[in-house]
Amino acid sequence: MSPSLLLVLLGVACDPEPADTAPPVVDPIPEDEPACADAEARLGYRACVPRIPDDETFNGVTVPAGSVDQLRVGKYLVPAHDDARVPPVFLDVNAFTLHYDFLVAAFPDDFSGLTTGEYQELVLHPDTREFYAGTYSLYLEGDGFYYGFTVWDDPTDPTSTVTLAEVTAAWQSLRERFDLGPLAWVPNSSAQQEAALGWDAPFDIHNPAQIDYEAYNPGEAYGYLRLYTLEEFSAATEASAFGYQDIVVIDEAPEDLERVVSGIVTGTRQGGLSHLSVRSAARGTPNCYIRAPLDALSAWQDQLVNFECGASTFEVSAATPGDAEAWWSEIRPDPVSICAPDLSERAMPGLLELPTDSAAQRDANVCGYGAKGSNLATLYQRIDPVYQLDGFLIPFAYYDDFVGTGTWSVDLGEGEGTYTFAETIAAWHADSTFLTDAAVRRDRLLALRTAMGEAPVDPALLSQLADQIVATFGNDTTMVRFRSSSNAEDGLDFSGAGLYNSDSACLADELDADQVGPSRCDPDKEDEETLTDSLQEVWASTWNLAAWEERDWYGIEHERVAMGVLCDTRSADELANIVAFAGNPTSDADDRYLVNAQLGELEVVSAESGVYPEKTLLTLDDGVVSLVSRVSASSEAEIVLTDAELGELGAVLWDIAQLYPNDDVVPEGHTLIWDTEWKIRSDGQLVIKQIRPFLR
Numbered sequence: 110m111s112p113s114l115l116l117v118l119l120g121v122a123c124d125p126e127p128a129d130t131a132p133p134v135v136d137p138i139p140e141d142e143p144a145c146a147d148a149e150a151r152l153g154y155r156a157c158v159p160r161i162p163d164d165e166t167f168n169g170v171t172v173p174a175g176s177v178d179q180l181r182v183g184k185y186l187v188p189a190h191d192d193a194r195v196p197p198v199f200l201d202v203n204a205f206t207l208h209y210d211f212l213v214a215a216f217p218d219d220f221s222g223l224t225t226g227e228y229q230e231l232v233l234h235p236d237t238r239e240f241y242a243g244t245y246s247l248y249l250e251g252d253g254f255y256y257g258f259t260v261w262d263d264p265t266d267p268t269s270t271v272t273l274a275e276v277t278a279a280w281q282s283l284r285e286r287f288d289l290g291p292l293a294w295v296p297n298s299s300a301q302q303e304a305a306l307g308w309d310a311p312f313d314i315h316n317p318a319q320i321d322y323e324a325y326n327p328g329e330a331y332g333y334l335r336l337y338t339l340e341e342f343s344a345a346t347e348a349s350a351f352g353y354q355d356i357v358v359i360d361e362a363p364e365d366l367e368r369v370v371s372g373i374v375t376g377t378r379q380g381g382l383s384h385l386s387v388r389s390a391a392r393g394t395p396n397c398y399i400r401a402p403l404d405a406l407s408a409w410q411d412q413l414v415n416f417e418c419g420a421s422t423f424e425v426s427a428a429t430p431g432d433a434e435a436w437w438s439e440i441r442p443d444p445v446s447i448c449a450p451d452l453s454e455r456a457m458p459g460l461l462e463l464p465t466d467s468a469a470q471r472d473a474n475v476c477g478y479g480a481k482g483s484n485l486a487t488l489y490q491r492i493d494p495v496y497q498l499d500g501f502l503i504p505f506a507y508y509d510d511f512v513g514t515g516t517w518s519v520d521l522g523e524g525e526g527t528y529t530f531a532e533t534i535a536a537w538h539a540d541s542t543f544l545t546d547a548a549v550r551r552d553r554l555l556a557l558r559t560a561m562g563e564a565p566v567d568p569a570l571l572s573q574l575a576d577q578i579v580a581t582f583g584n585d586t587t588m589v590r591f592r593s594s595s596n597a598e599d600g601l602d603f604s605g606a607g608l609y610n611s612d613s614a615c616l617a618d619e620l621d622a623d624q625v626g627p628s629r630c631d632p633d634k635e636d637e638e639t640l641t642d643s644l645q646e647v648w649a650s651t652w653n654l655a656a657w658e659e660r661d662w663y664g665i666e667h668e669r670v671a672m673g674v675l676c677d678t679r680s681a682d683e684l685a686n687i688v689a690f691a692g693n694p695t696s697d698a699d700d701r702y703l704v705n706a707q708l709g710e711l712e713v714v715s716a717e718s719g720v721y722p723e724k725t726l727l728t729l730d731d732g733v734v735s736l737v738s739r740v741s742a743s744s745e746a747e748i749v750l751t752d753a754e755l756g757e758l759g760a761v762l763w764d765i766a767q768l769y770p771n772d773d774v775v776p777e778g779h780t781l782i783w784d785t786e787w788k789i790r791s792d793g794q795l796v797i798k799q800i801r802p803f804l805r
Contacts, residue, residue, distance in 0.1 A: 144196050148215035156205060156215040157186075157198040160286035167247075167289060170201040174246055174381045175325070178318040182246040182381050184208060185258070187282040189238045189275075194219040197282045199245075206387045208232065208242050213695045218726070219740055221693050222703040224714075225367065227721055233263040233364060235272075237719050237744075241279035244382055245292065248315065257295040257315055258283055259380070263364055265343040270300045273308045280312050298377060299361060317378055321400045322422055325379055325386040328395035329417040331433035332356040332371030333546060334409045334425075336402075339363065349655040352547050353662055354437060356416050358402050369662060370394065371437070372416050374423075376402045393440070397423060411548060430541050444664025445603045447596045448476040450671035454504040457577045460486045460677070463502065468772040478502045479594030479673035481799065488800050491768050496761060496797050500677030501581050502594070507570050508648050508672045515564035519556070530561060534652075538668055547658075554652050561649035566641045571619065574640055578616045582678070585616040588630035590679040591643040593650060597670045599801040601773040601781070603663055606801070607714070609672070610650035613679050614643035631681065648672050677798070685749050685789040688713045689758060691766040692782030693726070694805050701738070702727040702759055706749040723749040727759040732767075734759040750789075757795060758787065771802065779804045 148156040161167050171183035186208060187197040195216060205211035209228045212220040232242040243259035260279050263269040276294055284292055293313035296302040305314055332355045337345055339361040344350075346368065351357055356372035365384040366373065373396040379386045389396035397418035399405055406425065415428040454477035463478070463486040464470040474483035482502040489497045512530040519528055521536040528536075534557075537543040543550050579585060591614050598605030615630035618637035628634035650656065651672045660667060687706045693699035707713045707722040723743035728736035734756040743749050750758070766783055775781045786799040 142196055144216075145198055151217075152204075152215065154204060155201045156211060157200050159196070159198060160288070161199055162288045164289065170199055170203070171246075172202050172381070176378070176381055177320055177323060178249045179381070180247045180249065180254070182244050184211075184244055184382055185242070185283060186211075186232075187241050187279055189241055189278070193239050195240070197286055199286070202382060206382055207384065217693070217696055217699055218738060221695055221699065221701070221726055221740060222690070222705060222724055223695065225365075229263070229364070230719065230721060233261060234266070234269050234719070235275070237721070241275065241282075243279070243297075244380055245283070245287070246295075246380075248293075248295070250315065250318075255293050255313075255315065256287070256290050257293045259295050259297045261297070261364065262301070264298045264300060264361055265339055265363055267300060270298075270304050272304070273310060277311060284312075297380065319400075320378075320398075323378060323398040324396075324418045324420055325381065325398070326389045326394060326396040327418050327420050328393065329415060330356055330372035330395045331415055331428050331436040332413070333548070334358060334406060334412055334414050334416070335548075336406065336410045338403070348551070349653075349658060350547065350551055352658040353440070354433070354545055355547055356414070358406055360401075360403050362398075371440075372396070372418070374399055374402050374406070374416075374418075376400065399423060413545070430545050433545060434541075441662060441664055445600075447600075447603075447665055447669055448472070449669055450505040450509065450596060451477040452506045452509050452671075454478065455506050457501050457503055457573070458486075459501045459581065460489045460497070460499075463490075465490050468770070471770065471772055475596055475600075476505075477673075478504050479596055479671075479675070480599035480801075481592060481594035482673055482675035483594070484599055484800050485675060485677075485798070488765065488769060488797065492761070492765065492797075496795060498677040498680075498796055498798060499581055500675060501577055503574070503674035503676060505596075505671035505673050507567075508651075510567060510570070511561075511564070511644075511648055514567075515561065517557075517560040517564070519560075530557065530564070533557065535668060550657065551654050554654050554657060557652050558649040561652075562642075562645045564645065566644055571640055575616055575619065578676070581676075585620060586630050587616075588628070588638065588679045588681070589614050589616075589676055591647050592675040592677070593647050594673040594675045595651065595670060597656075597660055597665055599799075601771075601775070601802045601804065603660075603665065604801065604803075605656070605659065608650075608653060608656035608659055610646050610653070612643040612646040613638050614640050614676075616640060644674070647674055680788055680790050680796075682791040683710055683788045684708075684791060684793065685754075686710060686713050687750070687758070687787040687789070688722075689762055689785050689787060690782055690803065691762050691785070692780070692805065694782065694784075694803060697780060697805060699726075702729065702762060704750065704755060704758065707743055708745040708749055711745065720744050725750065725755060727755060729759055729763055732760055732763040754789065754795065761795070761797075765797075765800070769800065773802070776804065 142159045145157040145159050158170055171181040174182040183202050184200040200211050213223050230237040231239045241260055243261045245258040248255050248257045260271050260276050262271050293315045295315050296305055302316055335351050335355045336358045342359045353369045355370055357370050358374040360376040362375035362377045362379045373389055375398055378398050395418040409425055413428050413433055415426050417424045463474055465487040471487055515530045516527050518525055519533055592611040593609035615628050615638040617629035619640040626636040628638045685706050690703045693701050693703050704725045705713050705722040713722045721744045724740040726738040727734050737752050737755050782803050784801050784803040785797055787797050789795050
C-alpha cells in the first residue's frame with residue numbers, strides 16, 4: 110500500500126463517505142440506559158459506551174488494530190437473551206482489552222468471582238450463552254473500507270459454531286447502536302466460513318483477507334516446536350502435553366491459551382484484541398500467524414529451535430539446550446523455595462494433636478506433614494468442633510520409604526536395569542533431555558506413575574494405618590478420604606491448587622481376603638477402595654505432569670518435594686459443596702466475602718461444561734452478615750444455600766479470618782485473604798475441609 114493511499118484511507122476513517130446502502134431505520138436507543146454511566150461512576154473512568162454515534166466516539170473507544178487489513182478495532186458485548194445482566198455496550202478497550210476484566214471490574218455486583226471458564230460459558234457456548242461477544246473494526250478492502258464485526262464461539266467445539274440466527278441477533282443489536290455505516294459480518298474461523306456458505310443473510314459477509322504472515326507480538330523464543338491440528342491441540346491441552354519450554358504451532362487459532370508457552374503460531378488470523386493476542390502481549394510471548402504453518406514448519410517438528418516472529422516475516426533455526434535453558438531462566442518468575450522434608454516424623458497425629466502454637470511449630474509441620482494437613486490442624490485447634498471433620502496425618506517419611514524401596518525396570522542411560530523410584534527421579538533430574546523436552550518428560554512421568562501404582566506398600570505401614578483408622582473413626586467400614594498434603598502447595602507464594610490427587614479408602618476392603626467389589630464401606634462403589642490403592646494414587650500424583658510443569662515454572666526443586674496424606678472423613682450424600690473467600694478475590698476495593706456453592710457433591714471449581722455454581726457476595730458488619738447479594742444462580746438449583754446458611758458460613762469465616770495465624774510476609778501491593786472449602790453434610794451440618802492463603 111502506498112503512503113498516499115494510506116493517508117487517504119486514514120482520512121476516510123475519520124470522515125467516511127456515505128455508504129451505498131443506508132442503515133435501516135430503527136427505534137432510537139433509550140436515553141436512560143445507565144449501565145456505562147454507572148460503571149464509570151464506580152470506576153472513576155470510562156469503561157464502555159452504549160452506542161457509537163460518531164467518529165469521535167469510535168476513535169475514543171477503539172485502538173489501532175495492528176493488522177494489514179484493519180485500521181482500528183474495538184470490542185462489544187450484547188445480550189443473547191432478555192435476562193442478560195448487562196445491556197448492549199461497546200467496551201472502551203483503552204481501559205479493558207478483555208471482556209472478562211471488563212465484566213468483573215465494571216459490574217462487580219454481577220460478576221465478582223467470575224472464573225475464566227465461567228466467562229467462556231457466558232459468551233462461547235449456545236446452551237449457556239448470556240452474551241454475544243466479539244470485535245468490531247474498520248477494515249481495509251481494495252481501495253476502500255468497510256465496518257465489520259465478529260461473533261466468537263469455541264473453535265475447538267463444532268457444536269458451538271455460530272448459526273445464522275445467532276449472528277443475525279448480534280447484528281440487529283449492534284446496528285441499532287452503530288451509526289457510522291452498515292456492519293458486515295467477518296467469520297473468524299474456517300468452521301464459521303463453512304457454516305455461512307449458502308446463508309441468505311440480511312447483512313454482508315466478508316471473509317478476512319488472505320495473507321501469508323502477520324505478527325501480533327514480535328519477538329524471539331526458544332523451545333521445542335510442537336505442531337497440532339486444532340483437535341490435537343485441545344487434547345494436548347487437556348493432557349498438559351506442552352508447557353513453557355514449547356513453541357505451539359496450531360493450524361487454526363483457538364479462542365484462548367491459558368498455559369504459559371515460549372511462543373505461539375497459528376494458521377488462521379487472530380485479530381489484535383483476541384484473547385490469544387492480548388495474553389501473549391501481556392506475557393511477552395512471541396505470537397504470529399503463518400499461512401499453512403503445519404506444512405511450512407514440518408521440517409522442524411519436535412526439534413529445539415530459536416524462533417523469531419519478525420515484523421514482516423519469521424525465522425527459525427536449530428538451538429542448543431544451553432541457549433534454550435538460559436532463555437527459559439529469564440522468562441520464569443523468581444524461584445519459590447520450599448522446605449526440605451523432615452523424615453524423622455513417623456507418628457500419625459490427630460488433627461487436634463499436632464503442635465501448632467508457635468510459628469516454628471507450624472513451619473515444622475509443613476516440612477513433616479505437608480501444607481494441606483498442617484493448615485487444617487492449625488485451623489481446627491482454633492474453631493468450634495462442630496465445624497470439623499475427624500482426621501489424622503500421615504507424614505512424609507512413609508512416602509520417602511515407598512520411593513526409596515520401590516523398584517522397577519527402566520533404562521537410565523546405561524541399558525535396562527532395576528532401580529528404585531528415588532534413583533530414577535534423581536537420574537532424570539540430572540538428564541538435560543528430561544528437563545528440556547516436554548514430550549519425553551510426559552512419557553517418562555506417566556510410566557513412573559504407572560509403576561508406582563503397581564508397587565507394594567509396606568505391610569507394617571498398612572497395619573499401623575489400620576490401627577489409626579479404627580482409633581480415629583471407630584470401625585473399619587467408614588469410608589475415609591486420603592488427601593494430598595505436600596510441601597509444594599497451599600502456600601502464600603505457591604498455591605498448587607488442583608495439581609495432586611486425592612482418593613477414597615476403605616479399611617475393610619484392605620482387610621478382606623479378596624479383591625472383588627463392591628466396597629464394604631460403600632456398596633455404591635463397584636470396586637474395592639483399598640488403603641494400598643489410595644496411598645499409591647496420592648503418592649504417585651507427586652509426579653503428575655501438570656504438577657511438574659507448574660513447579661518447574663516457579664523454580665521449585667523437584668527432588669525436595671515430598672507427599673504426606675491428610676486422612677479425614679469422606680462425606681456421602683452431602684447437600685452442598687462450597688468454596689468461600691474471606692474477601693473478594695477479583696477486586697482489591699471490595700471486602701465482601703465471595704461464596705461459590707454447588708448442589709450435592711458436584712465440583713465448584715472444575716465443573717463440567719454447562720454446570721456452574723451459585724455465586725453470592727456477603728457484606729459483614731463486625732462478624733455478622735448484614736446483606737446477602739445473590740450474584741448468579743446455580744445451573745442445578747434455584748437456591749443452593751439459604752440466607753440462614755450463608756449467614757452462618759459468613760460469621761464462621763469472619764472468625765477464621767481474625768484468628769488464623771499467617772506466618773509469612775505479604776508482598777507489597779497485595780492483600781492476603783483466605784481461600785476455604787466447605788461442605789454441608791447430609792445431616793445439614795456445615796464443616797470446613799481446607800484453608801489456604803490467597804494473594805489478591
